[in-house]
Amino acid sequence: xxxxxxxxxxxxxxxxxxxxxxxxxxxxxxxxxxxxxxxxxxxxxxxxxxxxxxxxxxxxxxxxxxxxxxxxxxxxxxxxxxxxxxxxxxxxxxxxxxxxxxxxxxxxxxxxxx
Amino acid sequence: xxxxxxxxxxxxxxxxxxxxxxxxxxxxxxxxxxxxxxxxxxxxxxxxxxxxxxxxxxxxxxxxxxxxxxxxxxxxxxxxxxxxxxxxxxxxxxxxxxxxxxxxxxxxxxxxxx
DNA sequence: CTATAACACCTAAGAGTTTTATGTATCTTT
DNA sequence: AAAGATACATAAAACTCTTAGGTGTTATAG
Numbered sequence: 001x002x003x004x005x006x007x008x009x010x011x012x013x014x015x016x017x018x019x020x021x022x023x024x025x026x027x028x029x030x031x032x033x034x035x036x037x038x039x040x041x042x043x044x045x046x047x048x049x050x051x052x053x054x055x056x057x058x059x060x061x062x063x064x065x066x067x068x069x070x071x072x073x074x075x076x077x078x079x080x081x082x083x084x085x086x087x088x089x090x091x092x093x094x095x096x097x098x099x100x101x102x103x104x105x106x107x108x109x110x111x112x113x114x
Numbered sequence: 115x116x117x118x119x120x121x122x123x124x125x126x127x128x129x130x131x132x133x134x135x136x137x138x139x140x141x142x143x144x145x146x147x148x149x150x151x152x153x154x155x156x157x158x159x160x161x162x163x164x165x166x167x168x169x170x171x172x173x174x175x176x177x178x179x180x181x182x183x184x185x186x187x188x189x190x191x192x193x194x195x196x197x198x199x200x201x202x203x204x205x206x207x208x209x210x211x212x213x214x215x216x217x218x219x220x221x222x223x224x225x226x227x228x
Numbered sequence: 229c230t231a232t233a234a235c236a237c238c239t240a241a242g243a244g245t246t247t248t249a250t251g252t253a254t255c256t257t258t
Numbered sequence: 259a260a261a262g263a264t265a266c267a268t269a270a271a272a273c274t275c276t277t278a279g280g281t282g283t284t285a286t287a288g
Contacts, residue, residue, distance in 0.1 A: 002207060002210070002211050002214075004123075004246070004247070004273090005122065005123030005124075005126075005246095005273085005274080006123045006124075006207070006208065006211045007123070007246080008119065008122035008123045008245065008246070008273090008274075009118075009119030009120045009121070009122045009123070009245080010119075010120075010215065011245080011246085012119075013219065014218055014219070017218070017219050017220065018218075021220065026265080026266090027265075027266070027267095028263095028264060028265050028266080029265095032264095034218060037214075037217050037218045038214045038217070038218060039214075041210075041214055042214060042218070045246075045247065045248080046265090046266080046267080047246070047247060047248070047249080047250095047267090047268080047269090048245075048246050048247075050266075050267060050268085051245090051246090051267090051268085052245085052246095054267095069254095069255095069264095069265090070254075070255075071253085071254060071255090072253080072254050072255075072264075072265060072266090073253095073254095073265070073266065074264095074265070074266085075265085075266075091219055091221075093116060093120070094120065094215070094219065095219075095221055096116070096155075097116050097120045098212050098215070098216075100116075100151075100152045100153075100155055100156060101124065101208070101212070102212075103151050103152070104128055104131070104132075104148060104151045104152060104156070105127070105128070105131050105205055105208065105209075106131065106135065107205075107209055118244090118275070118276070119244085119245080119275095121275080122244095122245080122273095122274060122275065123274080125274080125275085140236080140237095141236075141237070142234095142235060142236050142237080143236095159275075159276065159277080160236090160237080160238080161238090161239085161240090161275075161276060161277070161278080161279095162274075162275050162276075164237075164238060164239085165238095165239085165274090165275090166274090166275095168238095183235095183236090183283095183284090184283075184284075185282085185283060185284090186235070186236065186237090186282080186283050186284070187236070187237065187282095187283095188235095188236070188237085189236085189237075
């Protein structure tokens with residue numbers, strides 16, 4: 001598990017990107033997918049995830065549909081058109097940010113630095 | 115300028131790493147260095163930086179010395195032994211975190227994905 | 229020579245996100 | 259029958275950062 005601070009600010013980007021690749025997903029599924037992809041190192045808490053999903057829906061980036069599995073409710077989220085745009089932008093921005101951080105933290109140092 | 119959220123959680127790591135490479139730096143110098151290295155894309159605000167420096171000093175990761183330049187005061191910060199350890203750990207952790215994020219955000223996709 | 233910008237420190241209220249804690253309920257496995 | 263996994267949700271508290279102030283010095287441009 002990574003220290004909590006690192007994850008800050010990445011939640012929206014993660015949600016949007018997963019939905020860009022999966023058409024529709026529900027909350028619990030997202031937590032499991034992230035746990036899988038991160039090899040258990042990132043565990044989204046429900047207290048953070050659900051409010052984030054609600055906010056993305058409220059701002060028009062996500063739409064929802066409820067599906068009943070027996071008596072249990074699942075709430076599927078999908079990207080809206082705006083949401084798809086935002087997903088692309090957020091991922092690009094994050095990618096650029098990582099490049100900048102590599103420079104600042106002097107990661108990938110050049111041969112002649114060694 | 116990157117959206118504010120991304121920077122969250124990276125400030126301590128940035129400070130510690132810069133001091134790992136520069137022996138001693140003062141607050142204003144750190145803001146300028148980060149601006150330089152990031153090509154103007156990251157501007158640390160003083161309202162965030164100074165409290166962060168004070169906190170790192172209070173927790174024993176940094177030590178200080180005041181230097182007078184004419185009548186103006188500069189407060190130089192240096193890593194303590196513990197601070198140097200923490201710097202290494204934080205940078206490593208951040209580096210690992212970036213690798214995980216690459217997977218989640220599906221950056222650097224493989225040939226056969228294209 | 230004086231006003232503006234740069235240098236250099238600082239704090240505090242508020243905004244925003246996440247953690248922690250809690251609640252409800254269904255389904256599956258032991 | 260109990261425990262754990264599935265599935266949603268909210269609310270108080272913690273934490274970090276932004277915004278918005280404040281003080282004072284030095285250099286530069288008009």
